[in-house]
Amino acid sequence: MKLGPAILFCPADRPDRYPKAADRADTVILDLEDAVAPARKQAARQAVLDSSLDPARTIVRINPFDTNYIAADLRAVKQAGYTRIMLPKCESAEQVQKLAPFEVFALCESARGINAAAQIAAVENVSALMWGAEDLTASLGGTSSRHPDGGYRDVSRFARAHILLQAAAHGKDSIDSVYLDINDLHGLRIEAQDAAASGFTAKAGIHPEQMQVIREAFAPSDEQRDRARRLLAAAAEHPGVFTFEGQMVDEPLLRQARATLEGR
Numbered sequence: 001m002k003l004g005p006a007i008l009f010c011p012a013d014r015p016d017r018y019p020k021a022a023d024r025a026d027t028v029i030l031d032l033e034d035a036v037a038p039a040r041k042q043a044a045r046q047a048v049l050d051s052s053l054d055p056a057r058t059i060v061r062i063n064p065f066d067t068n069y070i071a072a073d074l075r076a077v078k079q080a081g082y083t084r085i086m087l088p089k090c091e092s093a094e095q096v097q098k099l100a101p102f103e104v105f106a107l108c109e110s111a112r113g114i115n116a117a118a119q120i121a122a123v124e125n126v127s128a129l130m131w132g133a134e135d136l137t138a139s140l141g142g143t144s145s146r147h148p149d150g151g152y153r154d155v156s157r158f159a160r161a162h163i164l165l166q167a168a169a170h171g172k173d174s175i176d177s178v179y180l181d182i183n184d185l186h187g188l189r190i191e192a193q194d195a196a197a198s199g200f201t202a203k204a205g206i207h208p209e210q211m212q213v214i215r216e217a218f219a220p221s222d223e224q225r226d227r228a229r230r231l232l233a234a235a236a237e238h239p240g241v242f243t244f245e246g247q248m249v250d251e252p253l254l255r256q257a258r259a260t261l262e263g264r
Contacts, residue, residue, distance in 0.1 A: 003027060003128065003173050004057075005196070005218035006211040007204045011035035012060070013044035015051060022053055024208040026215070031061045032073050033088050041069055045076035059105055061086040065095055077102070084127070089135065093119040100125045105175070109135035114159045121170035128173035130204065131163040134180070150187055164199055173201035182207045192217030220260045228257035 004026020010017050012030040021028045030051070036044045041063075048060060060077045062085050063069035077085055083103055087096060090106040091113045106120045107113075109132030113120075121129055133145035133156050145156045152160065160177070167174035176195040179188040188210055192203050196218040203214045220228070227245075232254065234244050241250045 003175075003202055004215075005202045006214040007059075007175060007202050008208065008211055009035065009061070009178070009204060009206050011044070012048050013040045015047040018047075018051055018053060020208055022057065024211040025057075025205075026202070026211075027057050027059060028053060029059045029061050029086055029204070032069070032076075033061050033063050042072075045072060048076050048082070049080050051080065055082050055084070058082055059084045059086050061088060061107075064089040074099075074102075086130070088132070089113065090120060092116050093123050096120060096123045096126050103127050105130060107132055108159075108163060109133075110139040111136070114162055117163055117166040118169070121166045121172050126172060128175055128201065129163045129167040130175035131159050131177050133159075133177045150181075150184075167201075168199060174199070176200045176203040178204045178206050179210065180206065182210070185209070185213050189213050189217050224260050228260040231257045232261075 006025050007027045007029060008021050008025035009029045009031050010021040012032045013036050018028070018030070030048055032041065032044050032048070060073075060082050062073035062077065064087065066089070084105065085099065085102045086105040086107055087099065088107045089110055090096065090108055091110060093116065096104045096106055102125065104123075104126050105128045106126050107130045108117050108120065114131070114136065117129060120126060133152065136156065136159055137143070137145040140155065142155070144153070146152055164174045176192070179191055181187060192214045195203050203218070205211060205214055231244055231249065234242065235249065235254055241248060243249065247253070
C-alpha cells in the first residue's frame with residue numbers, strides 16, 4: 001500500500017487516541033518508545049495487542065536495540081498481527097536485517113545513523129528512511145536543531161538532505177521529521193510544502209490537527225496541475241528543448257510536471 005503523506009505518532013499507552021489518530025492520518029505510528037514512560041511500557045504493549053487498526057495503515061515504533069525492551073516489543077507486534085515497524089536510533093544495516101521479516105521504517109537520528117543511511121536503505125526489508133532532528137542534535141551534544149527564526153541549522157539541513165537522497169537512490173520512501181510547534185500551523189505548512197517540493201514521500205506529525213495541513217501541502221494546487229497539463233500539452237507539439245511562458249523546458253522539467261499530475 002502506498003504510504004500517504006500525513007503520518008501521525010500516537011502514544012501506544014493511550015488506546016483511547018487510536019481511533020482519532022486513524023481517522024485523521026494516512027498512517028498511524030503507535031509509539032512504544034519516546035512517548036511512553038518506562039513504567040508504562042508493558043501497558044503500552046498490551047494496548048497494541050488489544051488494538052485492531054488496519055495493519056496496512058499502521059506502523060509500530062519499537063524501542064531501540066540498546067534497550068531491554070525490544071524483544072518484548074517485537075513479540076507484542078507479532079502477536080497483534082502488525083507487520084510494519086519503525087526502528088528508532090537505527091545505526092546499521094545489520095540492525096534492520098535482524099528484524100526481518102518485518103517491514104522496517106528506519107529512523108536515523110544519530111551521527112552513526114545518518115552516516116550509515118546508504119547501507120541501511122539498501123537492505124531489502126527497509127521500506128523507508130526517516131530522520132529525527134532532535135535526537136540527532138542531542139547525540140551531537142547540541143542544544144537546538146533550529147535557529148531562533150525557526151529554520152534548521154546546517155547540520156540538520158545536511159542530515160535531512162542526506163536521508164532524502166539515500167532513500168531515493170535505493171528506491172525507498174522518505175519521511176520528513178516532525179514539526180514540534182503544534183500551534184504554528186503556518187510554519188508547518190511552509191516546511192511540509194518544502195518537503196513535498198524536495199521529493200519527500202511523507203511528513204510525520206505529533207498532533208491530529210497537523211494532518212490536514214500536511215496533506216494539503218503535499219497535494220498540488222489547481223494552478224500547479226493546470227500549468228503542468230499545459231506544459232505537457234505544449235511539449236507534445238515541440239520535440240526537444242522549447243520555451244514555455246518564458247522558461248526553457250527540457251526533460252527534467254517535463255518529469256517534474258508528470259510528477260505534479262501524479263500527486264508527487
